[in-house]
Amino acid sequence: MARPIQAQINGKSRIFESEPDTTLLFALREELGLTGTKYGCGEGQCGACTVLVNGTPRRSCQLSVSVAAGKSIVTIEGFEQDGQLHPVQQAFLDQGAFQCAYCTSGMIVSSVALLQKNPHPSEPEIVQALQGNICRCGTHPRIIAAVQQAAKAMHGARS
Amino acid sequence: MSPDGPVDILTNAQGGTNDSRFAAKQAPEARHTLAQPVRAGSENSPNPSAVGAALPITQSSESRNVLEGGNKASAAPEKFIPEPERYELHSTSIHHFNLQRRDFFKVMGAGIAIFTVAANAATAQESGARRHNGDQDQPKDISSWLHINDDGIVTVFTGKVEVGQNTRTTLAQSVADELRVPVATIRMVMGDTALTPFDMGTFGSRSTPYMSPQLRRAASAARDLLLRQAATQWNTAPEKLTASDGKITNPASGATLTYAQLAQGKTLARDMPDADPITPPEQWTVAGKSAPKVDARAFVTGQHQYTPDLRLTNALHAKVLRPPTFGATLVSADLSAAQAMPGVVAIRDGDFVAVAAPNERAAEKGLAAIHAEWKNKPQSSSKELYADLKKNLDTEENQKPHEKGSVANGLANAAQRHEQTYTVAYIAHAPLEPRAAVADWKDGKLTVWTGSQRPFGVQEELAAALHLPKDHVRVIVPDTGSAYGGKHTADAALEAARLARAGIDVGDSFSRGGRTVKIVWTREEEFTWSYFRPAGVIEIKSGIAGDGTITAWEFHNYNSGGSGIQTPYDVANQLIQFHPVNSPLRQGSYRGLAATANHFARESFMDELAHAAQIDPLEFRMKNLSDPRLRAVFESAARAFGWPRKQTQPGQGFGMGGGVEKGGYVATCAEISVDQKSGEVRVVQIATAFECGAIVNPDGLRHQVIGANIMGLGGALFESLEFENGRISNPHFAQYRVPRFRDIPQMEVMLLDRKDLPPAGAGETPIVGLAPAIGNAIFDATGIRLRALPLAPRGLKVQKNNA
Numbered sequence: 001m002a003r004p005i006q007a008q009i010n011g012k013s014r015i016f017e018s019e020p021d022t023t024l025l026f027a028l029r030e031e032l033g034l035t036g037t038k039y040g041c042g043e044g045q046c047g048a049c050t051v052l053v054n055g056t057p058r059r060s061c062q063l064s065v066s067v068a069a070g071k072s073i074v075t076i077e078g079f080e081q082d083g084q085l086h087p088v089q090q091a092f093l094d095q096g097a098f099q100c101a102y103c104t105s106g107m108i109v110s111s112v113a114l115l116q117k118n119p120h121p122s123e124p125e126i127v128q129a130l131q132g133n134i135c136r137c138g139t140h141p142r143i144i145a146a147v148q149q150a151a152k153a154m155h156g157a158r159s
Numbered sequence: 160m161s162p163d164g165p166v167d168i169l170t171n172a173q174g175g176t177n178d179s180r181f182a183a184k185q186a187p188e189a190r191h192t193l194a195q196p197v198r199a200g201s202e203n204s205p206n207p208s209a210v211g212a213a214l215p216i217t218q219s220s221e222s223r224n225v226l227e228g229g230n231k232a233s234a235a236p237e238k239f240i241p242e243p244e245r246y247e248l249h250s251t252s253i254h255h256f257n258l259q260r261r262d263f264f265k266v267m268g269a270g271i272a273i274f275t276v277a278a279n280a281a282t283a284q285e286s287g288a289r290r291h292n293g294d295q296d297q298p299k300d301i302s303s304w305l306h307i308n309d310d311g312i313v314t315v316f317t318g319k320v321e322v323g324q325n326t327r328t329t330l331a332q333s334v335a336d337e338l339r340v341p342v343a344t345i346r347m348v349m350g351d352t353a354l355t356p357f358d359m360g361t362f363g364s365r366s367t368p369y370m371s372p373q374l375r376r377a378a379s380a381a382r383d384l385l386l387r388q389a390a391t392q393w394n395t396a397p398e399k400l401t402a403s404d405g406k407i408t409n410p411a412s413g414a415t416l417t418y419a420q421l422a423q424g425k426t427l428a429r430d431m432p433d434a435d436p437i438t439p440p441e442q443w444t445v446a447g448k449s450a451p452k453v454d455a456r457a458f459v460t461g462q463h464q465y466t467p468d469l470r471l472t473n474a475l476h477a478k479v480l481r482p483p484t485f486g487a488t489l490v491s492a493d494l495s496a497a498q499a500m501p502g503v504v505a506i507r508d509g510d511f512v513a514v515a516a517p518n519e520r521a522a523e524k525g526l527a528a529i530h531a532e533w534k535n536k537p538q539s540s541s542k543e544l545y546a547d548l549k550k551n552l553d554t555e556e557n558q559k560p561h562e563k564g565s566v567a568n569g570l571a572n573a574a575q576r577h578e579q580t581y582t583v584a585y586i587a588h589a590p591l592e593p594r595a596a597v598a599d600w601k602d603g604k605l606t607v608w609t610g611s612q613r614p615f616g617v618q619e620e621l622a623a624a625l626h627l628p629k630d631h632v633r634v635i636v637p638d639t640g641s642a643y644g645g646k647h648t649a650d651a652a653l654e655a656a657r658l659a660r661a662g663i664d665v666g667d668s669f670s671r672g673g674r675t676v677k678i679v680w681t682r683e684e685e686f687t688w689s690y691f692r693p694a695g696v697i698e699i700k701s702g703i704a705g706d707g708t709i710t711a712w713e714f715h716n717y718n719s720g721g722s723g724i725q726t727p728y729d730v731a732n733q734l735i736q737f738h739p740v741n742s743p744l745r746q747g748s749y750r751g752l753a754a755t756a757n758h759f760a761r762e763s764f765m766d767e768l769a770h771a772a773q774i775d776p777l778e779f780r781m782k783n784l785s786d787p788r789l790r791a792v793f794e795s796a797a798r799a800f801g802w803p804r805k806q807t808q809p810g811q812g813f814g815m816g817g818g819v820e821k822g823g824y825v826a827t828c829a830e831i832s833v834d835q836k837s838g839e840v841r842v843v844q845i846a847t848a849f850e851c852g853a854i855v856n857p858d859g860l861r862h863q864v865i866g867a868n869i870m871g872l873g874g875a876l877f878e879s880l881e882f883e884n885g886r887i888s889n890p891h892f893a894q895y896r897v898p899r900f901r902d903i904p905q906m907e908v909m910l911l912d913r914k915d916l917p918p919a920g921a922g923e924t925p926i927v928g929l930a931p932a933i934g935n936a937i938f939d940a941t942g943i944r945l946r947a948l949p950l951a952p953r954g955l956k957v958q959k960n961n962a
Binding site: 018019021022023026029030033034035036037038039040041042043045046048075076077079080085089090092093096098099100101102103104105108126127128130131132133134135136137138139140141142143144 | 322323324325451452455456458459460461462463464465467468470476518519520589590591592593638639640641643679681682858862865866867868869870891892893897898899900901903906
C-alpha cells in the first residue's frame, strides 16, 4: 500500500489511499464519492472533469492523485454553502443553462475560476475561458448568459 | 402501509437513477433492496413496504412461482444454470403487467390509479404491447399509468427516458395541465423495465406526439374519477364541480376537497382506452408555457447520478480487450498473467476478452497483461468511401422507388437540365457521457443501470445474449448524459453483465452476495466501437422550365437512409429512391437520421437550380412550393434574417435551407464569413424558424432548436470520421473536432405556435436546414460550390489559392 495522500478537499482534510498513479478524477469519484466531477474523455480535451487545484482550474483526468498532496481542491460539490447555491450555480439554474447537463459541473467550475480572476469578463473572455469545455447539446449561449448573470450577482455592474 | 415504501419509489423517480437518493445518502450496501429484482415477499409478505423499492418484475404469478421454487432454497450465491424448459415457458408468457395491475396498490399504497390501455395499433406498437417471438399480434396492453397518492403526489410511469431533451419536464407539464395540479406534485418514473410499461424507445421524435397524449388521457380519466368522487360525497352532479390546483371545488357551496383527501383510503383503479378526450392546446394552462427543468438543482450541484456515477458495494471496474481492427478474429489469448493479479477477473468468451478489477488502474494493468493474437481482415478506407458505397449495394434490402409522372418526360420538356452528386461523411454522436453500464448479478438475476434510449431493447438483448428469461433482467436508465440516437444498443450493458456473471463463475471472495461490475467506455472506445451516422452518396437530376418551374426530380440516396428523402416542392415528375448498402462501418441512428443528408443535397441543389434560373433562392423555392406550413417557416426565417442581403465585406455570404420531417417544419438562414487569409469559414449568424404544431414548452423548444443548430454546425463544417486498415484514424476530441464556444454564431429562433395542430416532436428536425444554408452561403461568398459534408474541415484552401 502506498503512502496515503493528504489534501484539502472542499475545505476538509481528506486522505486518499489510492495508488499514486491513479488519476485524481478516479480517486475523487470512486474513493471519495465526489461523482459530480465527470469523466468525458480522459484526454484533457472536454473539461467535464475540471476541478480547482489551489484555485486554478485543472483537468483532474490528467493529474495523478499524488499531485493533490498538500493542495486545496474544490469540486462542484464544494460550492454550495449551508444550502445556498454559489452565484454561478444559481445563474446556471436561472438561465436553464444545461440540457443533458453532463458538462455542467465542468462548466461551473471553469466559470467560477474565470470570475475569481476576472470579475467582469467580456463575452470573448468568457468564450476564451470556456473554449476547453465541450457541450454536445448546444447550450453555449445560455452558459455565456449564466456567466454574465453570475458576474453581475457577484461583483455588481461594472461602473 | 409504511410511508417509506411508496415514498422510496417517488423520490427515486425524481433523480432519474431511480435510486439516486439512496445511492447518494445511504450506505451503498442498502442497494440490494433495490437491486433484487424479485422478492418472494412481494406476494407473501403482510407488509407491502417490503417491496416498496423493488416492484416485482415477473410477468405472471404462475411463472414466478415456478422460478422461485427453483431459487428459494438457496440463499447463498450459486452458479446460474440456464434451464431451457423454463426459458421456453417464459418466452411466451403473456402480459408484462397483469401481476402489477393486480398488485398495484400493495406497492403504491392507497390512492387512485389510472392505466392507459393502448387500444390502437400505432400506440400499441410504440408503448404497451410486447412483441413476442413468433407472435406478431400486438395485444392490447397498458402503455402508461398514473397514480395519485393519499398525500396528493402524482406518480406517472412511462418507459420513455430523459437524455437531455427535457422530456421529463414536458411530460410532467402535460400531466399537470390535464390533471389541474402544479408541476411540483408530479413524479415521473421513467425507463425502468421493472416499473414502467413496455416502450419501444425514446427516438424518432415521438415522446411528445405519442406519449404526451396518452399521459393526458390518463390524467383526464383521473380528474374525471376525482370529480365523481367529490360529487358522490357532496351528493351533487360531477358536471357542477370544477377541478383546479389539485382540488375539486363546488362553486355553489364554496366547498373544496383536495385530491389528497379524495384519494385517502381509496384503492380505485380504472383502465382508459386511448380514445378519451383531452384538453385542446387552446385551453392549456400549464403546458404551452415555459417551465424549468424539474430536477434542475441536482444538475448544478453535481448530485444527479448518471450511470458512471453509481457506486455500488464491491463493484469491480471493467475493461474490454478491443480487437486491433474492425472485424478481426481472436486467434489466441493468454489470460494467465492477468488472472494471477490480485483481485483481477479475466475472462474469454468467444472473441470477447475482458477484465474486471477493484479499481480502474488495476483493470488497465490486468488488460495490459493479456497477450492476444488477432487475425485481421482486409478493410476499406475512408479515402475510397464514396466509390465503395456505390459498389456495395445491399440488393436483398433493395427498396422500391417512389415514382410519380415521368422523369424522362419532365427532363425532355425542361429548358435546362442539371445533375449533381453530393456526399456525406460518417460522423460520431460523441455524447459527453460515454456508453456505460453497471451490472449487478445476484441469485441468477440481473439488474443493469445504463444510459440507453431503449431500456426494453437492452433488456431483450441481455436476455438473449446471456440466455436468461426476460423477467430475470431489469434495466434501469438514469437520466442520461445525452445520446442523439447513439444509445440504442446494449453494448456496454452486455459487457458489464457478462463480467458480472463471470465473477460468480470463478467463485472468488467477491462473489459472495453477488457481483457488481461497472464499465465506462473510454473516449477512444466511444469513437471506435459505437456506431455512426451513415455516410452517403446522393445523386440528383432535375430540369427546370424557362420560368423556373421544376419539371423533373430524380433523387438517389446510397446508404445514408430514407428519412426526409421526399421533396416537399411541387414537382409533377419524380423518381426518388433509397439504395441500401453494405456499410464498411457499423452505422445506426442519429439525430435527424438521413434527413440531414437528404436535406443537404436537396436544398443545396435547389440553390444551384435557383442560380441556374437566375432567380433569388427564396423566390425560387416559393415558386415551386405550395405547402403552407413550409412556406410559413421560410417566410418567417427570411423576414427575421432580412433576406435578401447584400455583401458588405469580402468573404461574406448568405444562404438558406429548409424542409419538413417528422411533423416539424424548419427553415434556416445563415450568414458566413470566409477569412481572406486563412480560408477559415465561420458561421456568423443563423436565423431558424420552426413549427411543430402546438408548443408544449416554448423555452425547452427554443433550447432544442438552438441545440440542434449547434450540433448541426459540427456535421456541416468539420466533423468526419476517418478510417484506414480497419481503424478509426481520429478517435479523440483533439482530432475529431466538435463545435466549441468559439464556433457558436449569433442565433435567432422563431417559433411558430400552431395551437390548432397536435404537437409534434422537436428534438431532431431543426438540425436539417443548417448544412445546406451554410453551403449555399459559402457559394454566395466565394462562388465555390461545396457538395460534401463536412463542408470545410480545414477551411477553404481553394479560396486561399485563388485569392
